Amino acid sequence: MSELPESSTEQDKQPVEQTLLRQALNVPNLISLLRLAGVPVFLWLLLGPKEDGWALALLIFSAFTDWLDGKLARWLNQMSELGRLLDPAADRLYILATLVAFLLRDIIPWWVVAPLVLREAVVGVAILVLRRNGFAPPEVTYIGKGATFVLMYAFPFLLVTTGHSEFADFIRPIAYAFTTWGGVLYVWSGALYILQSTRAIRGGQADRDAVAPA
Numbered sequence: 001m002s003e004l005p006e007s008s009t010e011q012d013k014q015p016v017e018q019t020l021l022r023q024a025l026n027v028p029n030l031i032s033l034l035r036l037a038g039v040p041v042f043l044w045l046l047l048g049p050k051e052d053g054w055a056l057a058l059l060i061f062s063a064f065t066d067w068l069d070g071k072l073a074r075w076l077n078q079m080s081e082l083g084r085l086l087d088p089a090a091d092r093l094y095i096l097a098t099l100v101a102f103l104l105r106d107i108i109p110w111w112v113v114a115p116l117v118l119r120e121a122v123v124g125v126a127i128l129v130l131r132r133n134g135f136a137p138p139e140v141t142y143i144g145k146g147a148t149f150v151l152m153y154a155f156p157f158l159l160v161t162t163g164h165s166e167f168a169d170f171i172r173p174i175a176y177a178f179t180t181w182g183g184v185l186y187v188w189s190g191a192l193y194i195l196q197s198t199r200a201i202r203g204g205q206a207d208r209d210a211v212a213p214a
Contacts, residue, residue, distance in 0.1 A: 028073040031065050032086035038062060039093045046101040056159050062094055063152040088140055091148045095186075096120060098155045107158055108179070116183060119190035126197040133204055138196040147185035154178030 038058055045055040069087060073079045099116055102108045127137045157175030161168050 026078040026080065026083075027076060028069040028078050029080065029083050029086055031069040031072070032083065032090050035062050035065050035069075035090040036086070036093065039090075039097050042094070043097050043101055047104060050105075052159055052162060056156055059094070059098070059152075059156050059159070062090075063156075066091060066148075066152065085137075091152075092120060095148070095151055102155075102158065105162075107162060112179065112183065115187055119187050123190050123193050126194055130197050130200065133201050135197075135200050135204065138193045138200075141189055141192055143185055143192060144189035147182055147189050150178055150182035151186060154182045 038061070042055055042058050042062075045051045045058065066087070069083070073083055096117065099108070099113045103110060103113045130137060154175060157171050157178055161172045161175050
């Protein structure tokens, strides 16, 4: 986990803003921004007109673009710091939006939603503490990526189970299995982020104590 650079002057901030603008205009980051823009549309479709078919299509599109922007970033050599922030932000917003909508629609119970939302809250606090101590957010782990991948496939399956057809009955155990494994992995990855953050802060404090004058 790396330390954040020291605060820059006003003259230094303008090139940084220009760099962020250039990063925002590259193809992978434009895709991530498009995914972010779809979050309120997705919520409206589920909670407003309850157009589950369109909501399902948007969720599948989000999962596909989540894979696509990472691939394009590597193929086009357009990996950036902004992309490393946008991609997990879009994932978390879709997960939170879906959990809230599914809870309000009685698709999943509160005791499934609670630990996943609590995980997000705890990780958010950890990121704030890291920034206050001069550290960048923890890097996304393979477990975290795997958990997001599984949940993003579980949610469309859960949405299908709201129907009253033989296909919905067939999908239901698959949806519950994906949700269970995704939820467990998601909470586990959150625990690993907290462990990373704690070690970074303790290590940073130890380094400061070592160089402090006696």
